Amino acid sequence: MKQSLKLFLAFLFFLISCKNNNENEPIDDCNGDLGGIAFLNPCDVCVGGNTEIPEDSCASVLDIDGNIYNTIIIGNQAWMVENLKVTRFRDGTSIPLSYGPAWVNLETSGFNVYYQYENNQQFSRHGNLYNWFAVNDSLKIAPEGWHIPTDDEWKVLEKTLGVKERDLDSLSWRGTDEGGKLKDTGFEYWDSPNTGATNETGFTAIPGGYLDYYFGNFVGNGLYCYFWTATGYKSGKSAWYRLLNNINSAISRQATNKKNGFSVRCVKD
Numbered sequence: 001m002k003q004s005l006k007l008f009l010a011f012l013f014f015l016i017s018c019k020n021n022n023e024n025e026p027i028d029d030c031n032g033d034l035g036g037i038a039f040l041n042p043c044d045v046c047v048g049g050n051t052e053i054p055e056d057s058c059a060s061v062l063d064i065d066g067n068i069y070n071t072i073i074i075g076n077q078a079w080m081v082e083n084l085k086v087t088r089f090r091d092g093t094s095i096p097l098s099y100g101p102a103w104v105n106l107e108t109s110g111f112n113v114y115y116q117y118e119n120n121q122q123f124s125r126h127g128n129l130y131n132w133f134a135v136n137d138s139l140k141i142a143p144e145g146w147h148i149p150t151d152d153e154w155k156v157l158e159k160t161l162g163v164k165e166r167d168l169d170s171l172s173w174r175g176t177d178e179g180g181k182l183k184d185t186g187f188e189y190w191d192s193p194n195t196g197a198t199n200e201t202g203f204t205a206i207p208g209g210y211l212d213y214y215f216g217n218f219v220g221n222g223l224y225c226y227f228w229t230a231t232g233y234k235s236g237k238s239a240w241y242r243l244l245n246n247i248n249s250a251i252s253r254q255a256t257n258k259k260n261g262f263s264v265r266c267v268k269d
Contacts, residue, residue, distance in 0.1 A: 196249025211261025
């Protein structure tokens with residue numbers, strides 16, 4: 001009996017030793033180099049090591065309509081640089097185009113284009129204005145591998161930019177210059193004074209205004225940049241959003257009626 005136990009313990013020790021030895025053996029990195037140091041960045045691009053690819057490299061993204069979006073890395077997140085402008089859900093189903101009185105009464109998915117930008121090259125930068133029902137639709141408006149950021153994912157971005165932990169859950173304007181780090185510079189899109197705009201992140205936020213749910217009219221082009229989050233508010237009729245404007249360099253966090261038409265940015269899964 002004692003001999004059998006000794007043999008079992010010796011075999012068990014052998015197995016553990018083999019496992020430890022295997023764990024210490026070098027493995028291929030994402031570039032296929034044995035023991036290499038290349039890694040997948042937040043954009044799922046193999047960078048570093050022998051790739052000779054910069055660590056902040058990101059590939060462009062294609063939506064179902066064929067629109068191409070550039071992407072960037074901010075902290076540990078990958079974001080689109082342009083506002084979403086897709087007119088169909090992932091499965092090819094059209095997102096209803098609505099305006100005026102029909103928009104006011106709409107409680108299902110819908111979108112519109114700020115009237116000044118239809119048939120205008122600037123549209124390609126401003127994108128569409130979506131109600132929250134489109135943002136939250138199970139058919140999904142974001143391209144494959146991407147999604148509309150939640151309230152918490154916006155907080156991750158804001159913390160990366162410098163908003164203090166204690167302020168992340170606050171309402172209205174938070175931080176100091178974090179909004180300026182996201183805003184496009186100059187006055188091609190923003191009205192003066194475009195306070196604090198540096199765009200040092202490359203996020204390139206531009207003021208597409210919004211489509212008001214109460215009157216069904218367009219408001220605030222050049223002044224306001226509203227972004228929906230994917231997170232509903234406790235009241236049920238509202239959802240969280242972020243706001244940048246031309247006279248403030250901070251970031252506002254508020255909730256509003258889901259019927260409003262706001263811009264949308266996507267973050268990588």
